Amino acid sequence: MTALQENRVTRHAGPDHLVLSEHPVFRHFWYVVCSVDDLTTEPEPGRRGVAPLHRRVLGTDLVVWRPDPAGPVSVAHDRCAHRDAPLSMGWVTGCHLVCAYHGWEWDADGTTKRIPQFPDSPHPTKSGLTMVASAERYGLVWVCLATEAEGGPVAGIPEVAEWDDPAWRRVPEGSWDFDCTAMHLVENNIDPGHVAFVHRNSFGNPDNPELTDQNVERRPYGLVTWTDVPVEGRPGEDGATVRHTWSQVHLPFFMHLLIRYPDGLGHVMLKAITPVDDRSCVIHQVVLRTDTEADRPAADIRAFDHQVELEDKDLLDRLPDEFPLAQHLNAHAKADRNSLLLRRMYTELVTGQWTPGASQ
Ligand code: FES
Ligand SMILES: [Fe+2]
Known part of the structure; x- marks a missing residue:
């Protein structure tokens, strides 16, 4: 083993790439x-x-x-x-x-x-x-998929506090198919740096790509990241504003994104990503909002998110079929802290170092 390989082993004790079918643990969610x-x-x-x-x-x-x-x-x-x-x-x-x-x-x-x-x-x-x-x-x-004999689920269906709260209305949005791994789609959804570029024809602006902060922490269910993202508009509306975003990733593939706008509007996105196989996935999405149908018709919200999903799909469908876990396989900058923790936690999940509900 070379010195470089030894160094890699100490920094990354797990597979270089994540291939879902190689790890039965994913059947338990x-x-x-x-x-x-x-x-x-x-x-x-x-x-x-x-x-x-x-x-x-x-x-x-x-x-x-x-x-x-x-x-x-x-x-x-x-x-x-x-x-x-x-x-x-x-x-x-x-x-x-x-x-x-x-x-x-x-x-x-x-x-x-x-x-x-x-x-x-x-x-x-x-x-x-x-x-x-x-x-x-x-x-x-x-x-x-895991039977009782196999141990059944290792985590429950994630709790969503807003679902039964009358202050939030429900906007079911449907599903989109992606020709990328479920991990690539989760990573994309907690990647604040891509918004200005991938979504340049909807709510992003490549001339306004700078982020002011980025925070990410472990939680018993996975991780939470919070950040402010400048955007050019929101569903059905033009005009630059800021999204204050808290994104929970309930490992492996469920997300609860809470967006607050400066005027107080709350917008939650439930993103349930299902791995179809090693190379493709589907996302089922439900939105919860603090405004009313009269304030912003559900049709506007669905149309906006449909465009956004297709913009992500256009890029993600062209990514490699394998999801990299080992740090040395990509270059990473300051805006990639979320992605790095996500990859580390997937590594810990498949090597048995992390289980849902475990302390941090
Ligand atoms: S009943 Fe014969 S294959 Fe199903
Ligand atoms: Fe996106």
Whole structure:
């Protein structure tokens, strides 16, 4: 080992790059698969019932459906035990999920209820679905891939104090697909230096890139960073102002961004990033605001954020497929303190040096 390599080992005890599929720990967190509104209850023409959804989390294909319109959501691995058909090609009828290949049926818990070819014969022991833990919070459907036998989730779905506070109205925004790692998208969202440049056609100004301060600290859930970012406008409004921003990253991929403007307006962004596989992710976003629909229509807020997400996507989709953890792989300047702590905490997560709720 060279002196340079030895030095690197002492400064960075972990993998150089983060590849999600190499680390089972990521299966132990909650991720969003869809909004509750994505789960239609209307039968689809051409199917014999309501269409379930196909989703992918950490390279695992899932089927998501609501067996009973008044009941909770169900999630299972998207593969039929009979002949491996994707269950998401089937339909939901009479509170049962039906496979499109040979019509086997299961209830909300994944128990086999019907094998139509010989309905009176016993059901094979392995015919049930492989269920996945699911929950509904913030108008979103969450899943955790780790089974109870594997230890289940290591952290709860993050608490959002503003969600039940009547001072805040809710603006669901939908989702955007990114051809980049989930880590790249988190890093981008806590990177105050990119705003002036990537968002030069919306709220950034390359002639006004200077930052006045930047603070970042560890928290039991991950990290928090706070800073002031000069911007050229806010949703539906032109005119330079300053965003006082507090950004929480609940490791690995959930963010709670609180923005306060000088006139007191509060704007929270819930950003739930789901790793689809090693190279792509999807962000589900919900905004909470202290103003009213009359003050600023939700349509303006959605249109603004749609443009902003596409500006980030345009750049992030072109980044390398692997996310660097080791410090020597990039150059870092003063504005990169957030990113450096994030990379260090991902390293600690995959090497077992940090777990959610651990003291700092
Ligand atoms: S493959 Fe699903 S019922 Fe045969
Ligand atoms: Fe951005």
